[in-house]
Amino acid sequence: MSAALDRIAPLEQLDVASRRVLVRLDLDVPRDQHGAVSDDAKLRAALPTLRWLIDRQARVVIAGHLGRARKPGEAPSLAGVGERLAELLATDLVLPDECVGDGARKVVHDLRDGRVALLENLRGHPGEEADDEAFAMQLERLCDAYVNEAFACSHRAWASVDALPRRVSPRAAGLWMQRELRALGAVLQPARPFVAVVGGASLIEKTALLEALLPRVDALILGGGVATTALAAGGRELGRTVIERERFAFARGLLERAQSRRIPVLVPTDLRVGHGPEAASSAPAAVDGVAPGQVAMDIGPETVARYRDRLMGAKTILWHGPMGAWETSAYSEGTLGVARAVAEAAAHSVTVGASTAQAVEQAGLTARFAHVSTGGAASVEWLLGKKLPGVEALRT
Secondary structure (H helix, E strand, C coil): CCHHHCCECEHHHCCCCCCEEEEEECCCCCECCCCCECCCHHHHHHHHHHHHHHHCCCEEEEECCCCCCCCCCCCCCCHHHHHHHHHHHCCCEECCCCCCCHHHHHHHHCCCCCCEEECCCHHHCHHHHCCCHHHHHHHHCCCCEEEEECHHHCCCCCHHHHHHHHHCCCEEECHHHHHHHHHHHHHHCCCCCEEEEECCCCCHHHHHHHHHHCCCCCEEEECHHHHHHHHHHCCCCCCCCCCCHHHHHHHHHHHHHHHHCCCCEECCCEEEEECCCCCCCCEEEECCCCCCCCEEEEECHHHHHHHHHHHHCCCEEEEECCCCCCCCHHHCHHHHHHHHHHHHCCCEEEEECHHHHHHHHHCCCHHHCCEECCCCHHHHHHHCCCCCHHHHCCEC
16 A cells, blocks of 8 residues: 555445545536536546445535635525536436535435535635534534545645544545555655656745755656746746746756756757747747747747657656646647657656646647646655645544
């Protein structure tokens, strides 16, 4: 068993027939203006666990949150999410008008074996984010067993992921959560060479991760705003490209420490430039050839080829953050090119972050990665070596 799962019972060990099993899911999914789910990747990741429980005649009680609520009663309803879940599961799903209270208790009490109920948005109750024991007790009355299938929420000390599981026995990790912990655990104890690819719009957001990765990696590859700020810190003139000048000292220090440890840090030698994020076309330019009116929005083809060469020799790859504004077709080739390279490498390849996962899925390459995490900030905190409340609460 992976060390990450030490003292955590797997779902497969639970005796669930005719028992009320509360399953904490990550239901905070993107929706369109009509409230319909527009990206169901998180829901699809939970399907194997839900089907496992249904097939074994559990009485499944799903709990989760959606959006934010400034005041009690303002939390959005989970009705649209429930509709999509019911479609994916091909089963009816009962939704009470509250997450606890008489209505929720009656729905759960009347639930038959192999059927599913979805509690209303947990963020509608102030006790959730307060990790309130009294609220956890109310949820406890709705279940005989507990399963956490919400790794993306497990860095939060909220009642449904912390106080509640500490009160419930048996408790277990869902199938997707087990996969997340194994995959990320393998990154912390990597087969070598270990190459990390770090991109995204902001170096500020990646500072802690870069600090944590530098002593562990055999090579570091930079893209996106992380790379352009590092280039500018080294004296490159990049036209109207957005640069985080307040991170110049950190960027220089990172490169100096990497050099002293003989860790290669690959930065772009060419960039794909245009006149802004909405440009219909772009052109490659050397890092010394960005015109004053241009904006660097992606890595260039020469850089993609260099990055690919490095990735082909890796045994472990961690990728967090796209190489540019990949959502715009004019600036998508850098990110998609790196995605293809990672997919082709004979490595344990793990992506972290919603944008990276979306790019990999758009490229049709999800199945060729060892793991595409849906964990977001929780995955990053795990890689930083932090203990996650929702994971620790599962340990016996």
